[in-house]
Amino acid sequence: MKSNVVRDPRRWWVLGVLCLSLLVLMLDGTVLNLAIPSLIRELDATPSDVQWILDAYVLVFAGLLLTAGSLSDRFGRRRMLITGLAVFGVSSLMAVLATEPWQVVAARAAMGVGGSLLMPSTLSILMTTFAEDERRTAMAAWSTVSVVGIVAGPTLGGFLLQHYWWGSVFLLNIPVAALAIVAAVVLMPETTGEQRPVDVVGVGLSIVALGATVYVIIEREWNIGMIVLAIGTAITFVVWERRSEHPMLPLAVFRNRDFTGTCFTLLLMVFGMGAIMLMLTQYLQFVLGYGPMKAGLALLPYAVAAAVCNGLGATLGKTLSNKVLIVSGLFVMGTAFALLALGSGYLWVLVSMLVMGVGGGLAGPAAYAAIMSAIPLEHAGVGSAMNDTLQQVGMAISIAILGSVLAGVFTSNMPADAPDAARESIGAAFRLGYAEAAEDAFTAAMSTGAWISAGFSIAAALLGVALLRSRSPEPTEQPDTAVVTNG
Secondary structure, X not given: OOOOOOOOOOHHHHHHHHHHHHHHHHHHHHHHHHHHHXXXXXXXXXXXXXXXXXXXXXXXXXXXXXXHHHHHHHHOHHHHHHHHHHHHHHHHHHHHHOOOHHHHHHXXXXXXXXXXXXXXXXXXXXXXXXXXXXXXXXXXXXXXXXXXXXXHHHHHHHHHHHHOOHHHHHHHHHHHHHHHXXXXXXHOOEXXXXXXXXXXXXXXXXXXXXXXXXXXXXXXOOOHHHHHHHHHHHHHHHHHHHXXXXXXXXXXXXXOHHHHHHHHHHHHHHHHHOOHHHHHHHHHHHHOOOOHHHHHHHOHHHHHHXXXXXXXXXXXXXXXXXXXXXXXXXXXXXXXXXXXXXXXXXXXXXXXXXXXXXXXXXXXXXXXXXXXXXXXXXXXXXXXXXXXXXHHHHHHHHHHXXXXXXXXXXXXXXXXXOOHHHHHOHHHHHHOOOHHHXXXXXXXXXXXXXXXXXXXXXXXXXXXXXXXXXXXXXXXXXXXXOEEOOO
């Protein structure tokens, strides 16, 4: 069995396929945030409908990530990548054809299945394709795609929303997914991890534990039964994995201080970042009166700053420790949120986005590198899934908690004599003639949310100071990974 770190002459083409595959997910996330006002108007979607359109994907995606990553190690990462792209493309078509909010929710859940198969495979294939000296560069390109999605999603989505109906935004996913499938079949070799029995019990426990956890977060209620189920299955999963001869998640990696510290730091970082685009897209369109296209272009400075600094962060990572980059990036992000909280109008949004892009570009590549460098290559799929799971759980917490805060502050700042519908939703407030009051209320709500995000960014930085090691992680000996070529 030969190590997969032997240089594949097609490796940069493979990276292109991985980036194209990731772009499918990034386009979908940013486009959907921009489409929320259109969904409210054209489908008469309630705040609850919008919440579930956002959260159905997260619930399914997060619940299946570890399972999908583990199975990709066993049965083939390219196979899982292609399957995920196909499911995601078909589900996007379902969303395009939807005529009711519940149909959009169902399509989003199906897209969550596709995303869970697709996402872990992208980073695990990268890890098993590139040698140690090229990985950080490849990882920087991979993570930059998320920034490209932030640029392309709102801009293309804004153009479509300006000229067509809301469902047209999901059309973006279909040709990109199809192109990525063809490129993967033609260019990408198959890679697998250690060929061992599937941990069926671990798979079942992980799905229930993650699904129940995210459900509790989304519902934002003290559902005792679901809380007990989440905690009970999580504990049982840990006990089982420690005793299993072939665990799906190698718990030994948590003994690595850099890995564990980065996991907790990343969780807090994503919590702070998670709801920012949800806030900004509604602020730009409802409060500042921008059309969808203009709102998309207004987010461009953030994408440019993040893309430039993402490359800078990857370059600095060759000489500076991950700790320095992660902590400094998080402090910069905390500053950005504070700026957003202090002012109103697009100038404050612009400045905060530029600063936020700098912080994210410094912290992001270093965080991914710290997590993935601690994972043996034969577990690259489940390691990538662990990274993705942290981000999705953090995102779910962010949307749930900050969403509740936004709604509560908005309601408390609306006139007491306004109809209940106007006090609960800015879209309804505009329809019912309370536009001016709604603008002030939402501005106050976003300021409060930004202060909370600033607090969590600073908390993440302080946690990084306490837990992460100052020195750059030393390369560890990588175990062999089985390779099956497609030629």
